[in-house]
Every structure is written in structure tokens, then in C-alpha cells.
Amino acid sequence: MNALSALRPDPGADRVVPPSGFTARLVVFTAAAMAFLAVFTLALALAAGRLAEEWDSALARSATLRISAPEEQMPEQTRTALTLLQQTPGVESARALRDEEQRALLEPWFGPDLPVADLPVPRLIEIEETRDGFDPDGLRLRLQAEVPGAVLDTHDRWRRPLIEAAGRLRLLGWVAIALIGAVTAAMVTLAARAALAANAQVIAVLRLVGATDAYIAGAFVRRFTLRTLTGAAVGTGLGALAVALLPSGGEAGGFLTDLRFAGWHWVLPVLFPPLAALVAWAATRSAARRVLSGLS
């Protein structure tokens, strides 16, 4: 019996296995709960992936030059730095941030009335790199020689751990989905074995009248596969609805309000019910074969 034929109704075979209320409810509930969790985990993994990509693409081609110098030398050093940057291969553009822009950067910490012009605040130069990027070590050496107060920040030291963390989170999400699949298989196996053990007399009667083990196994496998499919469909539906109804915080919301499916990502949760059914089919088939071969 293949996985697809397990879904094909067989009224005769379906009737010979007595209805088992407890295991039926257990399998449907487990499948629904696991699918619900899987949907959320998938949303988390996708959000972590998006975050990693956004950070990577936003920060990968930018750098900052910070110039700390006495006030009277600041304009000269800034001009020199800009000239040097324009001559550096791999630099797409470079511009010094205006006072208002620097004030906006400091505003979250010092409030809106910060007199930037009166404070020894370093001048910031925003650098956009070309696709090939520049040589940061070479640029640092030239800056050291020509603009002694300049410090080049390529964002590497804080970009890399963030991207790594987001990547790990994404990986953990997929591992969690695999674990959910394994737990579903374990639960379905336990329920199937319990049902087979409870129906030892039914199996004896079926064998006595000439039922093959494939027929007996098929009756149990079909029942558990359909129950898992039903439970997983319900759980996936509820999970997808819950994800869709999560409040959106826009760009300001960040990671927590970015738990959503977008575009083709909606296809992924739709795959959960058939995947869960496939897991249940394999688990029940294996359990049925083992139990039936153990029964004389």
C-alpha cells in the first residue's frame, strides 16, 4: 500500500477495525497541535531568514568614517578624507553627514535640543561601496597618513554576529520543524501500536478468515493516516490564521512583528498536512508490520 492509496476509501476494510475513541482523539489532537506549532516555527524561521538577509544587504555595502579633530581642523580633514575616498577604488560614493542628520542620530540618547555644533562630536562620513567593495586595510593606511583623526568602521564587528545569530535562529527553526515531525511520528507510532495491541482479537479473527497482513495493516494505516491528515489540516489552518492575524508593526516593529508569511511562503504551511499524513503513513505502516509479524 503506498501513501496515496492509504487515502483512498475502502468501506469494507474501514469497518473491520473497530472505532477506537481514545486513540482517534489522541492522534487528531496531536497532529493538530504539532501542525499549529510547526506553522509558528516556520513563520519564525522565515522571519529570521528575512532579518538576516535584510541586515546583510543593508550593511554589507556601507561603511562609516568617523573624524575626530580639533574644531579648526575639522573642515580641512573632512575635505581631505572625502577627496581620498573619491579616489579610492571600490568606493561608490562618500558624503559627510549634515549637522541635522548627526543630531537625528543622537536624538534618541540626548533629546531633540542637542547643540551639535557646540559639542566635540566627530564628523561622520557615509561611504557606499561598489559591488566589488574597497580594500579596508589599504584605506586605513592611507587615512592614517593623510587624515590622522579618522577611524574607518566597516560595521563588520557588529554586523557579523547579528547575521550569524539570525542565521542560527533560522537553522533552529528548521531543526524544530524536523523535531515536530519526529514527535508526530513517535506519537502516531505509539497510538497505532496501542490500537493494534488492543485489537489482537480482531486481527486473529481477520487472519482466521483469510485476511492478508497487508490487508490488516492497510486498514489500520488508512485510519491513522486520515486522522493525522485531518488533525494536521485543522492545526495548520488555525496556525496560519493566527499568524495572519498577528499585529503588524511596520518597519518600526522589527523582528517580533515580522512573524508573517509573504508571497510564495504561504505555500509552505499548505504542505504540512500532506507531509504529516506521509509521516503517519510511514510510522503506522512500520508499526503495523512489526506488530503483525510478532503476532503468531
Add this chain to the structure above:
Amino acid sequence: MIELENVAYGYGAKGDAPLLRDLSLTLAPGSFHFLTGPSGAGKTTFLKLCYGALKPTQGQLRLFGDDVAAMPRDGIALVRRRIGVVHQDCKFLDHLPVIDNIALPLTVSGQVMEDQQGNLDDLLTWVGLGARAHAFPPELSGGERQRAALARALILSPEVILADEPTGNVDWEMSQRLLHLLIALNGMGKTVMIATHDLMLIRAAKAQVQARVLRLSGGVLQAAGADL
């Protein structure tokens, strides 16, 4: 049909303490056999060998020409459809009505019950269960259960009928009725073997049908004495 050649069977891990040994017998088409012997002699085990529920630990057993030792489990299941089995303690699927239980061999062999409805009704009437078709097994008396088990064993029109103490749980009148049914089936060309320790039943049967009586004693099969 069913041929045993120096067959032995033991329940131990290696089967080295055989319950049955040196069994050689051929159940020819249309023959009628009684198998008798004291309790624990191995009559039920012998019948289980005859329908492939057990495999010999020694010797050769052929069912319809095929060596059981070489048959896969599902192959034995298919052969079993040609052998109707009735036990003293007959088991049913309690969640299905009598008519569905009797039709069970049809169901598991992939036949459509509706196509066999006429045969099913005739069979129910023949065993006297026409009015109990929709009752559930726990509602049946001992005699009704035996007749339902016989009807289930017959629905696929098997060539061989093996009955293990079929009259063990019923009164004399009902045992005579069951015996008449089995004799009638033998008259239709079916091979019948009845395992019983009820000597009165055997004597009653021998007055009506030419039956061979075998006795299991000490694990060995032998012809019964002249008194039977």
C-alpha cells in the same frame, strides 16, 4: 488437499520437545474424518497445522499442493480462504452485526457483499439464523454462535471444513443439528474434519456417514479402536 508427511510440532523455542510427531495423513477430497483424543493431546494444534496457522517443526505439510514451509504469510492467508474453520470458542468482530461477520471472508477477499447477498441470505436461512442477521455477536446464544461461525466458514464455499470441538458449548439437540449441517456439507463434496472428544457424537455421525476416526495419543496419530 491437505497432506502431512512425518510432521512434528513442538511449542518450545527449538521445537525440541514435540507435542506431535510422526504425523502422516492425507485428507482426500470429499472425505470425512473425526479426530479424537484426550484433552491436551494436541487436537487443536493438529487442526492449526492443517490450516496453516502453525508451521511444522519437522516433516512436510502441503496445503493444496504447496509446501507450507516455503509459503509466505500472505500466501498462507490466501490458501486459508479455501479452508473453513470453526472453533469451539468462536470469535467474532463484536462491533459488526452477525450478517457482516458472516460476510467477513468476502470482505477481506475484496468481494462486494451486495453481489453475494442471495448466497448470504440462503446461508443464514440454512444455518437457522435468518432472524438473527442483524443481531450483534454478544447477543447470540452458544448454539447461535456456533452456527454463525459455521456460516462464516462456508461463505467462500471452501473445499475443506475443519471444526474444533464445534459442539463443545451446545446441548445435545444443537450438537445434532450442527452435525447434520456438517454431514450435509460433506454430501456436497466438502472435505470435513471434526476434532472432538465427544464419542457419542462420533457414533451418531458414523450411523449416517462413512467417516474415518483418528486418535491422537502421546503425540502420535493412530486409527481409533473398533468401538468407534
